[in-house]
Amino acid sequence: MSLRTSTPRADGFFMPAEWAPQSQVWTLWPERPDSWRAGALPAQAAFLEVIRAIARFEPVTVGASRDQFQNASQALAEADNVRVIELSNDDVWMRDCGPTFLIDGKGGLAAVDWEFNAWGGHHGGLYPNWDLDNQVAQKVAQLERVPRYATPEFVLEGGSIHVDGEGTLITTAECLLHPNRNPQLSQAEIERYLRDYLAVNTIIWLPEGMYNDETDGHVDNFCCFTRPGEVLLCWTDDESDPNYSRCRSALAVLDSSRDARGRQLVVHKIPIPAPVYAMLESEGGALGQLPDEDGQPERLAASYVNFLIVNGGIIVPGFDDPQDSVALTLLQELFPEREVVMVPGREILLGGGNIHCITQQQPRP
Amino acid sequence: MSLRTSTPRADGFFMPAEWAPQSQVWTLWPERPDSWRAGALPAQAAFLEVIRAIARFEPVTVGASRDQFQNASQALAEADNVRVIELSNDDVWMRDCGPTFLIDGKGGLAAVDWEFNAWGGHHGGLYPNWDLDNQVAQKVAQLERVPRYATPEFVLEGGSIHVDGEGTLITTAECLLHPNRNPQLSQAEIERYLRDYLAVNTIIWLPEGMYNDETDGHVDNFCCFTRPGEVLLCWTDDESDPNYSRCRSALAVLDSSRDARGRQLVVHKIPIPAPVYAMLESEGGALGQLPDEDGQPERLAASYVNFLIVNGGIIVPGFDDPQDSVALTLLQELFPEREVVMVPGREILLGGGNIHCITQQQPRP
Numbered sequence: 001m002s003l004r005t006s007t008p009r010a011d012g013f014f015m016p017a018e019w020a021p022q023s024q025v026w027t028l029w030p031e032r033p034d035s036w037r038a039g040a041l042p043a044q045a046a047f048l049e050v051i052r053a054i055a056r057f058e059p060v061t062v063g064a065s066r067d068q069f070q071n072a073s074q075a076l077a078e079a080d081n082v083r084v085i086e087l088s089n090d091d092v093w094m095r096d097c098g099p100t101f102l103i104d105g106k107g108g109l110a111a112v113d114w115e116f117n118a119w120g121g122h123h124g125g126l127y128p129n130w131d132l133d134n135q136v137a138q139k140v141a142q143l144e145r146v147p148r149y150a151t152p153e154f155v156l157e158g159g160s161i162h163v164d165g166e167g168t169l170i171t172t173a174e175c176l177l178h179p180n181r182n183p184q185l186s187q188a189e190i191e192r193y194l195r196d197y198l199a200v201n202t203i204i205w206l207p208e209g210m211y212n213d214e215t216d217g218h219v220d221n222f223c224c225f226t227r228p229g230e231v232l233l234c235w236t237d238d239e240s241d242p243n244y245s246r247c248r249s250a251l252a253v254l255d256s257s258r259d260a261r262g263r264q265l266v267v268h269k270i271p272i273p274a275p276v277y278a279m280l281e282s283e284g285g286a287l288g289q290l291p292d293e294d295g296q297p298e299r300l301a302a303s304y305v306n307f308l309i310v311n312g313g314i315i316v317p318g319f320d321d322p323q324d325s326v327a328l329t330l331l332q333e334l335f336p337e338r339e340v341v342m343v344p345g346r347e348i349l350l351g352g353g354n355i356h357c358i359t360q361q362q363p364r365p
Numbered sequence: 366m367s368l369r370t371s372t373p374r375a376d377g378f379f380m381p382a383e384w385a386p387q388s389q390v391w392t393l394w395p396e397r398p399d400s401w402r403a404g405a406l407p408a409q410a411a412f413l414e415v416i417r418a419i420a421r422f423e424p425v426t427v428g429a430s431r432d433q434f435q436n437a438s439q440a441l442a443e444a445d446n447v448r449v450i451e452l453s454n455d456d457v458w459m460r461d462c463g464p465t466f467l468i469d470g471k472g473g474l475a476a477v478d479w480e481f482n483a484w485g486g487h488h489g490g491l492y493p494n495w496d497l498d499n500q501v502a503q504k505v506a507q508l509e510r511v512p513r514y515a516t517p518e519f520v521l522e523g524g525s526i527h528v529d530g531e532g533t534l535i536t537t538a539e540c541l542l543h544p545n546r547n548p549q550l551s552q553a554e555i556e557r558y559l560r561d562y563l564a565v566n567t568i569i570w571l572p573e574g575m576y577n578d579e580t581d582g583h584v585d586n587f588c589c590f591t592r593p594g595e596v597l598l599c600w601t602d603d604e605s606d607p608n609y610s611r612c613r614s615a616l617a618v619l620d621s622s623r624d625a626r627g628r629q630l631v632v633h634k635i636p637i638p639a640p641v642y643a644m645l646e647s648e649g650g651a652l653g654q655l656p657d658e659d660g661q662p663e664r665l666a667a668s669y670v671n672f673l674i675v676n677g678g679i680i681v682p683g684f685d686d687p688q689d690s691v692a693l694t695l696l697q698e699l700f701p702e703r704e705v706v707m708v709p710g711r712e713i714l715l716g717g718g719n720i721h722c723i724t725q726q727q728p729r730p
Contacts, residue, residue: 002442139434
């Protein structure tokens with residue numbers, strides 16, 4: 001299938017907002033023992049809940065390694081809206097290693113295949129190596145027979161950006177300007193890639209993402225668009241929470257920004273759940289989930305913003321927290337025409353992300 | 366995706382003829398060193414010619430192992446009508462390990478997932494093990510999101526049958542009644558499977574297929590339908606050719622048969638190319654291509670009948686033989702509305718089959 005050597009912008013493609021109509025959602029199947037405890041069985045159960053929740057609204061494709069294909073297929077045998085396919089990977093984060101789909105508004109679909117370095121390569125990346133992850137976008141593009149635009153000189157993860165589909169992109173400087181992604185590029189050169197490959201015109205730079213997010217502050221765990229001109233931001237009024245200053249800094253930027261259409265942004269605030277901690281070894285934690293070297297349980301970057309928009313629905317993680325119902329109510333108000341479905345998010349969070357991180361929507365052109 | 370527990374016949378599905386409109390053709394990518402000489406490079410070049418020939422007429426999907434994915438993708442990077450996907454396999458014979466697609470005449474598509482034992486399992490099968498091959502049909506069905514009917518108690522290869530799409534099936538007793546396939550089943554019980562899973566009514570049993578065909582005489586290397594009521598049969602008038610009696614026995618059966626619509630069959634004869642022999646080790650032959658224990662070069666089952674019908678075309682193997690032009694002319698007469706394209710068939714034959722064996726058409730419902 002064709003690799004395009006022009007840019008999406010030159011060819012009339014742009015990234016639609018997540019609320020645009022979708023043809024399916026992509027995800028991957030967990031198995032990696034240093035990411036997932038207990039043989040990944042609890043994680044697989046958690047993924048099954050997410051997959052089944054999405055499949056109520058639209059088709060799902062689950063990529064599994066050769067070794068896990070039959071296990072995943074059997075677990076999903078009764079799910080008519082779900083296909084399991086072979087798709088080798090280094091871990092499950094389809095948002096970050098998968099393609100970013102584009103449309104041209106004339107029935108065309110395309111995919112951007114960003115370079116992927118496992119959130120930092122040999123300078124803070126989360127696992128070596130990432131060769132299989134880095135092929136996922138190419139494989140998905142071929143599976144769907146869509147033209148592919150590749151950026152072998154530019155590292156980006158899908159979770160580090162959000163767009164409104166009308167020319168505005170939101171991201172964090174903490175991630176996109178981190179020297180472990182594209183140290184050879186200036187901020188202006190990074191913006192050039194975003195403009196050329198996503199066809200955005202206005203880029204809003206939040207300083208940071210969530211505290212202790214091992215992705216270096218992906219925006220998709222912290223702040224997202226809910227409709228043109230409106231964003232949802234994680235929020236805490238607890239001054240002792242390390243997220244306190246992060247939230248206020250982000251709000252200051254948002255309050256002083258205009259989107260690509262010149263609108264002042266409406267900012268909705270969603271509470272952060274009470275601190276969620278990594279597991280102790282005695283609890284069966286996997287390597288990536290264990291306490292820090294000082295023996296203190298590590299705080300995980302739990303967030304309700306890590307939800308996925310699907311056709312007619314919102315799939316949001318819950319944390320067995322009193323704030324769960326607050327988040328549910330707020331999301332239902334913000335998305336009155338969609339059914340908000342909460343599924344348990346703790347087990348996926350133990351692996352380092354949540355529902356938005358493990359999925360990638362494919363727009364229906 | 367759903368596994369159906371009824372039978373295709375009960376659900377209104379049937380196997381269409383190969384000349385029915387197709388949505389794509391499936392094939393696999395060669396790599397196995399004991400099937401393919403010289404690191405499989407010559408085989409890959411031969412497959413590329415077949416793939417490109419088919420892609421002139423319709424889309425192609427090429428399944429490659431994880432290790433061969435990039436190699437196959439790069440070789441086919443310029444082929445816009447071809448996608449390469451991950452599809453683990455034990456060897457390339459998509460006709461035999463892949464699904465048999467069915468339609469219902471009302472827009473529905475389904476797949477039969479026959480049990481596969483590598484042409485005989487531990488009693489003459491061609492390689493152990495065949496676990497990955499045996500999953501190919503299931504994987505293809507999931508990839509295409511089509512319901513699947515499985516026959517875990519019944520071994521069949523797609524190359525051992527041909528249908529006219531109007532209720533008639535042709536096969537060989539040499540293969541289907543061989544004790545290394547379904548020793549527990551009587552001929553009547555085997556017919557019951559064919560009737561239930563392909564919705565055929567009349568089964569024509571040729572005694573044998575081609576001489577020394579390591580599939581135990583697959584019909585797709587010997588005799589096929591060219592249109593309803595007409596078949597094409599391999600033929601030789603050379604009494605010293607071990608195929609001589611096989612051709613005559615088949616003709617006798619065909620001449621005395623009626624198809625499911627009650628028609629007397631018209632039999633066209635196509636010459637067999639001059640004997641093609643396996644390679645010597647000194648020529649770089651792979652294990653499966655070497656001479657017999659007695660040191661005599663092994664005759665391969667070369668046949669022009671091993672062609673594939675595609676939308677608007679016929680893809681037929683050539684053997685650098687004077688009969689090539691005879692076969693071309695005859696096929697063009699038999700398929701006047703299709704373009705007959707001949708591609709080199711010797712390298713694929715060295716692996717044990719030919720163009721029909723390495724492909725599987727997916728009908729457009």
